Amino acid sequence: MSTATPTRAPHSDVPTGHKDEGKVGAGLFDPKQLLKSLPDAFRKLDPRVMIKSPVMFVVLVGSVLTTVFSFKDPGDWFGWAISAWLWLTVIFANLAEAVAEGRGKAQADTLRKAKTDTVARRLSSDGMSEEEVPGTELRVGDLVVCEAGDIIPGDGDVVEGVASVDESAITGESAPVIRESGGDRSAVTGGTKVLSDRIVIKITTKPGETFIDRMIALVEGAARQKTPNEIALNILLASLTIVFLLAVATLPPFADYAGT
Structure with missing residues (x-):
């Protein structure tokens, strides 16, 4: 299994004119x-x-x-x-x-x-069928399928497959990262986007306690606490x-x- 991290998302996975959709402009002097x-x-x-x-x-x-x-x-x-x-x-x-x-x-x-608009493809208990449910209805232990172009509906771990994921909405980093089952690169965050391949994710966080909710x-x-350097x-x-x-x-x- 390859572990190399790609430096650029495939062109076919990021349609022209939609890669900046839903993101805040980066220009300070906008x-x-x-x-x-x-x-x-x-x-x-x-x-x-x-x-x-x-x-x-x-x-x-x-x-x-x-x-x-x-x-x-x-x-x-x-x-x-x-x-x-x-x-x-x-x-x-x-x-x-x-x-x-x-x-x-x-x-x-x-x-x-x-978070509100995300639709999850939840697997049935036997893993043979899928059903579309709002991302806010997912519970801990649910298995969801994400393919190229899908938004990950909640925080969880990859239990099957490997894919490149765009985490710029969370981290601000434009280069995609590899997420795969097993190891220390299996964790995924709700709100990020799958750019290639297919993965199955096991939800590990309750609704209202996800990383997006904390952000x-x-x-x-409340006001952010100042760092020692700021003080x-x-x-x-x-x-x-x-x-x-x-x-x-x-x-x-x-x-x-x-x-x-």
Whole structure:
């Protein structure tokens, strides 16, 4: 049995014009995504939201103060330039966060649609006949058949056959992987697509506890826990911001003392 991993899916298994169907666009600067996320970026200017990010909250306060000072002295072009840069910094930071959230929600919607619309070909107890059932009705221990072009209806293990599987909807990796019965490459994930051959899958996860369900809950549920690196970086940035504020606050007294 061959164990070589192909680097490209066969052309006949991925019809032209359908390989990107149901996937979220990968472009960070997608104009449609930016326009859709722009209102969320402005809504995030609420101080009650910005206070959750101390560094950007300080930038927001600085933007408001420099804008007020610029209105007091309309002829000060430098003040207007600084105000513009600060506002752009805050808005683009919020826009980046809004785009990330929007892409996550779009991916969750795509996964939910795939989970709801998937039809499974369940084998009978004697293994001689098949019946089509919604993927949400599968139970642990059910055997389902998947052939080229089929969407795997649930998490499970391959118990018969070998096939190449497109897992880009889950992992983001465009190259297909080989899944076969036995060994450590038998596990398959619901929502992925079989590109070639025929496999029989034994469902191992209850409805509502699949990998797709966990991904959807991660996007729509509680806020993601920060990694140790993120926590350390936030502490460093907050500390440097405090040092910067102290340095700026001491400039006027030093200027008065120096008579400038």
